[in-house]
Amino acid sequence: MQSLIFPALVFTATALWGGLHSWLASFSAKRLARRVFGPGIDRYYRLIFVLIAVVTLLLILALVAFLPSRSLWVIPSPWLYLTLAIQFLALVLLVATLLDTDLMAFAGVRQALRPNQKHTDQLVVSGFYRFVRHPLYFFSIILFWLYPFMTDLTLAFILAATLYFMIGTIPEERKLLATFGEAYEKYRQEVPWMVPGTQFKKK
Numbered sequence: 726m727q728s729l730i731f732p733a734l735v736f737t738a739t740a741l742w743g744g745l746h747s748w749l750a751s752f753s754a755k756r757l758a759r760r761v762f763g764p765g766i767d768r769y770y771r772l773i774f775v776l777i778a779v780v781t782l783l784l785i786l787a788l789v790a791f792l793p794s795r796s797l798w799v800i801p802s803p804w805l806y807l808t809l810a811i812q813f814l815a816l817v818l819l820v821a822t823l824l825d826t827d828l829m830a831f832a833g834v835r836q837a838l839r840p841n842q843k844h845t846d847q848l849v850v851s852g853f854y855r856f857v858r859h860p861l862y863f864f865s866i867i868l869f870w871l872y873p874f875m876t877d878l879t880l881a882f883i884l885a886a887t888l889y890f891m892i893g894t895i896p897e898e899r900k901l902l903a904t905f906g907e908a909y910e911k912y913r914q915e916v917p918w919m920v921p922g923t924q925f926k927k928k
Contacts, residue, residue: 731792732881738785739882743889745781747896749774752903771833785882794876808871815871818853819864825852848905850912856921858898858912862890863919894918 748754758766800808826849829835853860869883901909917923 728795728877731788731794732877735785735788735792735878736881736885738788739885740889742778742781742785743885743893746778746889747893749777750900751896752900767836769833769837771830772837773833775833789876789878789882792878794878797875797877797880799875800871800873805873808873812868812871815864815867819861819868822853822860822864825849825854846904848901848908848912850916855916857919858916859890859894859919862894863921866890891919 755767755770758770823831827835827847857863866887869886872879872883898909898913902913905912
């Protein structure tokens with residue numbers, strides 16, 4: 726039972742990270758920030774959101790790296806080389822997908838540096854967004870689950886992260902519907918949710 730304490734801690738921390746991430750991305754969190762700090766916070770909100778996400782995620786990864794862990798499995802050769810090749814391809818495609826977006830705006834840097842320039846959200850349907858609505862999550866799941874040196878802490882993190890990727894799309898898609906309306910509804914009807922080529926497209 727004691728061996729489950731650290732994996733449970735990592736799982737819980739990752740799940741809380743996912744909940745915080747979804748809440749900070751919501752309209753209600755932005756409205757609260759505007760009431761507390763004034764409308765000027767809009768300029769920095771996205772950048773602060775990204776920084777909080779990165780710093781808190783690094784803290785969780787530190788738990789995975791430094792807490793006592795138990796090895797579960799190691800992918801042997803020659804399968805190791807195959808999984809590494811697939812992981813590398815998934816990483817390349819993930820980066821390519823990021824480049825399909827306005828990366829500076831995605832990170833909040835453009836809004837912070839150019840406060841007088843009006844920024845409007847754009848619905849990205851090009852690149853790998855033509856095949857799946859959440860390609861960043863899809864490629865991340867591939868990267869995670871093909872990790873060759875699995876420990877109990879790594880598995881706890883991957884399980885929680887995968888659940889977040891799946892559940893977190895629900896409020897994310899509601900927000901996209903509220904932002905883009907019929908354009909996103911049409912896109913949602915035509916493009917699969919998480920796995921390319923699946924029959925049931927609307928979630």
